[in-house]
Amino acid sequence: MSTKRTKMAVLMLGGVLLVAGCGNDKKEEAEAIGSSASNKLPMAITASIYDRGSVPTEEGTYESNRWTKWMNEQSGVEVKWTPIPRNQEADKFNVLVASGQAPELITSYDRNLLSRFVSQGVAQPIDEYIEKYSTSYKEYIQQHPELKPFVTFNGQTYAIASMRNTQAATMIWIRQDWLDKLGLKAPTTVDELIEVAKAFRDGDPDGNGVNDTTAIAMSNAYSAIIDDLFMARGGEWFIEDGQATLSFFTDRYKKALTLRQTLYSEGLVDKEYVTDKNWARQKQLWITGKAGILFDTYNNGPSADFYNSQPDAKLTPLPPLSTEFGKNGYQKEVPNYLLTIFNKDMKNPEAAMKFVDWMLDKGWYNLSYGMEGTHYELKDNVPVTLDSDKLKKEVSYASEYRIVHQQTLTPEFLLARAGSDPVDQMVQQAIGEAITVAQSTEYRKDFPYTPAVDAFTDVSGQFQKKWDEIVTKVTMTPDLDAEWGVAQIRSEWEKLDGSSIEAKVQEWYEQNKADFN
CATH class of the missing domain: 3.40.190.10 (Periplasmic binding protein-like II)
Known part of the structure; x- marks a missing residue:
């Protein structure tokens, strides 16, 4: 009886092992088939x-x-x-x-x-x-x-x-030759910028005997640069006395809004810029020598079109300007x-x-x-450009496809790339100088990236449309002031349950601030 039971147990165990083995075989076979199917997917x-x-x-x-x-x-x-x-x-x-x-x-x-x-x-x-x-x-x-x-x-x-x-982003460009002609020094403060702009408006810096110059041309970077001067970029969060605070609700933003209104009311900017949706008119003012200051990016002031139109122009990136709140650097992009x-x-x-x-x-x-x-x-080992016009036409748009890259831009590299082309040399020299200027002063950014708070993301687009409308209205209406504008922005913010969002952003900040460095 004992021997028979032993033989039976052995047979049963063998059957279990056989089934298990078959199961493993089938599993491996299924995995192989799955892997094979994966490999057959179109690349x-x-x-x-x-x-x-x-x-x-x-x-x-x-x-x-x-x-x-x-x-x-x-x-x-x-x-x-x-x-x-x-x-x-x-x-x-x-x-x-x-x-x-x-x-x-x-x-x-x-x-x-x-x-x-x-x-x-x-x-x-x-x-x-x-x-x-x-x-x-x-x-x-x-x-x-x-x-x-x-x-x-x-x-x-x-x-x-x-x-x-490069982490360089925005930049104020200025015509050094216009400064020289009018006997002016480059502005170092916002107040001095206004005075230089008035001189560019009234002093016939292009020498054609006609009062037809606009002091300041711009791009979509204009608003950001104005706000950044006062460390109050629109729609960004700052830490004020330990509290997460939207830029609009700081005293600094009121000053930025006031400057925007001053530049418009004094005719120091082109009054049609509000309807210049693709900035084509602004670009034309700059390229044709009808503006002496440009609010744009670090690499968009100097160009072949600019120097071909203004061969005697001397262009320089303007170091960051001081305000009553101190000096803020130009925007530095995140890594x-x-x-x-x-x-x-x-x-x-x-x-x-x-x-x-x-x-x-x-x-x-x-x-x-x-x-x-x-x-x-x-x-x-430097890719020297053979034809800048051909490069601009056939290659400039291609960089958009670079999901990842390993390009590093330095002033030395940019100048070396220009080769013997004198116009491209001027362009790259100026861009290299802008990179150096952008690195010279720290840029205030309390949050490395926008707080990951869904409630804020959900209303951001709607809120931006409202604040854009209010800012434009204040800018163009002399009877309104920054206090009124900020009060209107606050009202729109509260309609979107802003106080609740502020509490959620504060909570997110407390949870994540240790990782900001």
Whole structure:
């Protein structure tokens, strides 16, 4: 009896092991089939691209041009691009997400927008994909730990980040030759800026005998620069006596609004700028020598068009101006450039990571400088531009496609790139000087990025439209003042449950402030 039971037990155990073995075999087979199926997925993705209207007609469109075709050929990944208007990105993305038509790679400068997509479940964590499919980006993010806070949500990685080529952003440019002609010194304070602007308005600095100059031209950076002078950029949060406070509700912002009104009422800016939606008129004033001061970015004042139109002009970046609150530097961008999330509906994450790695290894270089022998030649390992006009037409728009890059801009590098082209030398010399000026003074930014508070994100667009309307009204109406304007902004804020949002932002700040450094 004992022997029979033993034999029976052995047979039963063998059967169990056999079944288990078959189960393991089937599991391995299923995994192999799954892996095989994954490998058979098309190496194709869809991705967003900022549409700034800068692709020349003869070059094609943002969806199809020489560079989209080149990327598909060289990367081994077919990418279908979805253009997103830069000034409408939140609305456009929201529509695409709601309709289930959002691209698989969603790229934005706005971390708060992406944070919202994370909280809504639109985005997915990508740590596993980086570990499994990436080599270059995995190493890159380890080499740039300053980027990690911008891609981390709830302890997980939700985005691909790219470093900036320089942290310089905004700049006030001034015609040094106009200062010299009128015997003026470069302004060092806001009050001195107003006096110089009046001299440019009245002193016939272009020497044509006609009172036809506008002191200040601008771009969409105008409002930001005005506010930054007083450390009160519109819509940003500051810490005032330990409390998270919107810029509008500081004494500093009232001074910024007053300056905006003064420049307008004194005729120191073009009074049609409010309706100059694409800033074409402002650009024309600057390029044709009808304005002596430009509120713009660090790389947009000097250009071939400007120097070709004004060959004797001397252009200089203006060091930061002092106010009664001290001196604030020009805006310095955060360490990251673009942030890219993976849509939860992405079909082939391996293809996405392959494209990111290729872009980091090879793609970014040509998208920055063009093709060797056509757009540049290498001299001492520097891609020297062969034809600046050709580069502008055929390559300048391509940098938008760089999800990641390794470009670093220094004054020395920029000047070396210009080669022997005298106009490009002047352009790059001036841009290099601007980078140096931008680095000279600290820029106040109490929050490294917009607080990840959904309640604030939900009302931001609506609130901005309201404050823009109020600021414009105050600027153009002499009988109104900054006190009235701020009171109106406060009223609109409270209609959006602003006090409750302030409490939530304060709570978020207390929870996250230790990570800000």
